[in-house]
Amino acid sequence: MKEHVLFCVEEKDFCVKGVEVHSGLGKHSCTISEVFKPKNDLQLKRFIGQAYIDKQPFYPISKGNNWGYGYKSPASDGCILLDMSEMNRILNFDEELGVVEIEPGVTQGQLAEYLKHSKWMLDCTGAGPDTSLVGNILERGFGHGPVGNRSRHFTISELILSTGEVFGLNHSIRYCGRAGLSANLHELFTQNNIAVISKMKFELMLRPQSSLRCLVRLNSPNDLCEYIEIMRQLKSEGSIDGLPHLANSYRILTMMERFNFDKWDPSVGISDHNIAPLCKKHGITPWSGAFLIAGTREVAKAKAKRVKKLLKPIAQVNIVSFNNLNRSNILVQGAGKLFGRIALYRRLQNSLNDFTKMMDMFEGNPKDLALKGCYWRYDGEIPEKMDPVIDGAGFFWIAPSLPMLGDEVEKCMRLTKQAFDKAGFEFGVTITAVSPHMCQAIISIYYNANNSEETDKAAELRQKLSSLYQRYQWPCYRRSVDEMPFDSEHELEPEALILRKRIKLALDTDNILAPGRYQMSNTYQIGEAK
Numbered sequence: 221m222k223e224h225v226l227f228c229v230e231e232k233d234f235c236v237k238g239v240e241v242h243s244g245l246g247k248h249s250c251t252i253s254e255v256f257k258p259k260n261d262l263q264l265k266r267f268i269g270q271a272y273i274d275k276q277p278f279y280p281i282s283k284g285n286n287w288g289y290g291y292k293s294p295a296s297d298g299c300i301l302l303d304m305s306e307m308n309r310i311l312n313f314d315e316e317l318g319v320v321e322i323e324p325g326v327t328q329g330q331l332a333e334y335l336k337h338s339k340w341m342l343d344c345t346g347a348g349p350d351t352s353l354v355g356n357i358l359e360r361g362f363g364h365g366p367v368g369n370r371s372r373h374f375t376i377s378e379l380i381l382s383t384g385e386v387f388g389l390n391h392s393i394r395y396c397g398r399a400g401l402s403a404n405l406h407e408l409f410t411q412n413n414i415a416v417i418s419k420m421k422f423e424l425m426l427r428p429q430s431s432l433r434c435l436v437r438l439n440s441p442n443d444l445c446e447y448i449e450i451m452r453q454l455k456s457e458g459s460i461d462g463l464p465h466l467a468n469s470y471r472i473l474t475m476m477e478r479f480n481f482d483k484w485d486p487s488v489g490i491s492d493h494n495i496a497p498l499c500k501k502h503g504i505t506p507w508s509g510a511f512l513i514a515g516t517r518e519v520a521k522a523k524a525k526r527v528k529k530l531l532k533p534i535a536q537v538n539i540v541s542f543n544n545l546n547r548s549n550i551l552v553q554g555a556g557k558l559f560g561r562i563a564l565y566r567r568l569q570n571s572l573n574d575f576t577k578m579m580d581m582f583e584g585n586p587k588d589l590a591l592k593g594c595y596w597r598y599d600g601e602i603p604e605k606m607d608p609v610i611d612g613a614g615f616f617w618i619a620p621s622l623p624m625l626g627d628e629v630e631k632c633m634r635l636t637k638q639a640f641d642k643a644g645f646e647f648g649v650t651i652t653a654v655s656p657h658m659c660q661a662i663i664s665i666y667y668n669a670n671n672s673e674e675t676d677k678a679a680e681l682r683q684k685l686s687s688l689y690q691r692y693q694w695p696c697y698r699r700s701v702d703e704m705p706f707d708s709e710h711e712l713e714p715e716a717l718i719l720r721k722r723i724k725l726a727l728d729t730d731n732i733l734a735p736g737r738y739q740m741s742n743t744y745q746i747g748e749a750k
Contacts, residue, residue: 241301243293244609245616246679247672248702250293252279255301261323264307264418269384271300277732278302280416282324282352286359287594288617288664290701291609295736302416305352310334311419318424319395321377324354324417328586340424341584343367348588348606354420358410359698362654364582365425365512368463369654376406377419382733387415395421411698412720413734414727425584428514432524433545433579435538436466436531441506443534444633445626448651448659450530452624455656459526464653466509468633469499471648471664474593475574476502479646479666481599486674488644505536512582513539542579549576593648596666597674614669616682620694622659629659635688636663643681660697705736714740 242249256278258264271278279299284292294301308325318340320331329349332342343363345356360371367373375398376389389402398406409415438447447466454460477498484490499505513523524539531537549572560566574589581587594608594615603611622629629651640647648664663685667678686703689696690712699706708714717740724731724739 241291241293242609243290243701244287244613245290245293245700245702246614246675246682248293250295250299250701251297252294252299252301255303257303257306259306261307261418264302264304264416265380265384265386267302268380268382268416271732272383272730275730275732276300277735279734279737280304280324282355282358283327283350284355285347285351285607286355287347287591287608288615288700289359289698293701295701295704295734295739299735304418307418312421313338314395315340317395318426319421320424321419321421322353323419324352326353327351328353328356332585335424335584339427341427342586343370343425344581344584344586345370346581346587346590348591349586350588351586353422354417357420357422358417360410361698362463362652362660364463364465365514366461367423367425370422371407371410374406374420374422375402376409376417377421379409379415379417381415382728382730390421397423408723411738413737413739414724416733427584428516428520430515430517430520431542431583432513432520433540433542433582434464434511434513434524434527435540436464436509436511437505437536438507439505439534439536444507445630446534447507447531448624448626448629448653450534451653451659452656454527454530455624455653459523460511460513460653462512462514464509464511465650466507466652467650468648469495469504469506469508470646471593471650472504472508473498473502474596474646474648474664474666475589476504478595479597479668486597486644486668486671489641489646510579542583545576545579549573593664594666596646596648597668599668599670612669614667614675614678616665616667616678616700617698618663618665618682618685618689618700619696619698620661620663620689621697622661622694624653624655624657624659629661632661632689632692632694635692636685639681639684639688640665643677643684645678645681699738701737705739705741708740711740 238251240249240251256267258267277299279294280302281292283305284303304324306325307323308330309323310320310326310331311323312321315338327350328342328344331353335341343365345361345363347356357370357374362368362370379387389405392399409417438444451464484494513520513527515523528537528539552572577587578589588606591606591608594613595602598613608615620632622632637647645665650662652660654660665678665681667674669675693712695712706717708717711717721740
């Protein structure tokens with residue numbers, strides 16, 4: 221297997237040339253010509269202007285922690301990597317309206333710290349404190365709370381075309397959302413390659429008076445259909461305004477255990493016989509989840525009562541305030557001095573501590589606990605500061621979008637599990653009720669990256685799943701760089717690719733800005749609508 225070299229950006233603006241960048245996606249990598257790391261707005265604009273004169277392709281990243289979808293890797297060889305991680309200023313904070321303006325390098329952790337003593341907080345994703353907000357929003361990422369569907373809650377303050385031209389799309393005296401002639405333009409720049417976004421405003425979440433956690437454990441795997449139907453009802457009527465996440469047993473298990481290479485055969489995966497005692501040990505049910513119920517005390521209490529009433533026939537439902545959960549964790553950790561020698565107590569300590577940290581994410585404090593799952597088939601020690609791609613953990617993520625219909629979601633889960641079982645991998649998935657109409661699945665394929673044959677099998681499974689979702693017309697909400705540029709003959713939405721190409725030709729005629737990213741291959745002619 222070819223050894224991949226990860227670039228390292230040094231203090232100087234330009235780094236060593238001809239570096240191979242591993243995407244973390246199987247054996248895929250791309251070669252970059254060099255790296256440019258602007259420290260401010262002026263350097264960024266000068267670089268883009270010069271790249272246009274030289275007709276030099278470049279690929280912008282904010283932080284580049286695009287785990288599971290390509291990391292820092294471009295979609296095509298030969299680009300200069302434009303790394304904007306040092307452009308990390310928080311430019312403006314409107315504390316009345318709860319809106320912040322930032323540069324591309326600002327991370328979840330940085331903003332959470334900035335807002336610590338404010339009445340406003342960040343609606344976090346599970347990707348951890350070191351990920352870029354701008355990067356995640358432009359990839360249409362989502363969090364957990366009322367403004368968790370991030371692509372609906374931002375505006376672009378400043379963008380730069382490949383020509384070096386600078387445009388502003390937010391000129392109101394104070395933030396008023398998407399209004400005026402630019403109202404319908406902002407989302408055009410998500411999952412695209414037609415401009416560099418240098419400044420962005422987005423909406424924060426008001427810290428609630430009452431912050432409750434609804435913990436759900438379905439009684440049976442057969443209850444998934446009914447759960448989806450109930451979630452659609454609760455989302456439609458407004459009883460739930462956040463984004464409830466539900467995970468299957470394998471996805472939960474990957475955050476608590478590791479694949480036992482001494483006991484289990486990686487070519488066939490872990491058996492039901494072996495997983496049962498682990499699920500019993502950690503209290504894991506076939507499907508379980510947790511979500512935020514927030515508001516004033518009266519409103520949160522009423523919402524919780526309604527949620528519990530509808531879910532109780534099919535699930536164990538517990539409502540707990542975060543303050544009570546946090547206090548319990550402090551007491552249990554403190555009592556470790558007395559009971560720490562008892563193995564069962566230590567297990568309780570660790571489980572409660574991890575769970576409390578995860579629930580703290582709903583308070584606007586990003587955590588990287590979900591990244592532990594990426595190391596399920598990793599055969600080394602997990603470092604304290606995790607970067608699964610640099611560490612060499614093997615994983616793909618694939619993300620079909622499904623209608624909020626129980627039968628349709630169940631069909632997708634059943635067919636996906638069949639594909640996993642046939643390939644010999646453990647099927648881990650989270651399902652998020654993004655809206656009353658859309659349910660978003662994030663499916664994880666974990667493999668041992670040091671095993672060449674297993675790596676190939678994982679890549680093959682990802683391709684089979686992609687074909688499966690296309691066949692059943694389940695579009696993926698987010699795509700990986702090793703799939704790009706797209707072959708329209710194997711895509712669900714060829715007309716969208718044609719429109720994208722026409723917009724790209726109008727704004728970046730020379731195709732120098734992120735060539736290949738969310739773009740059709742050049743072999744597809746513009747008049748070939750199918």
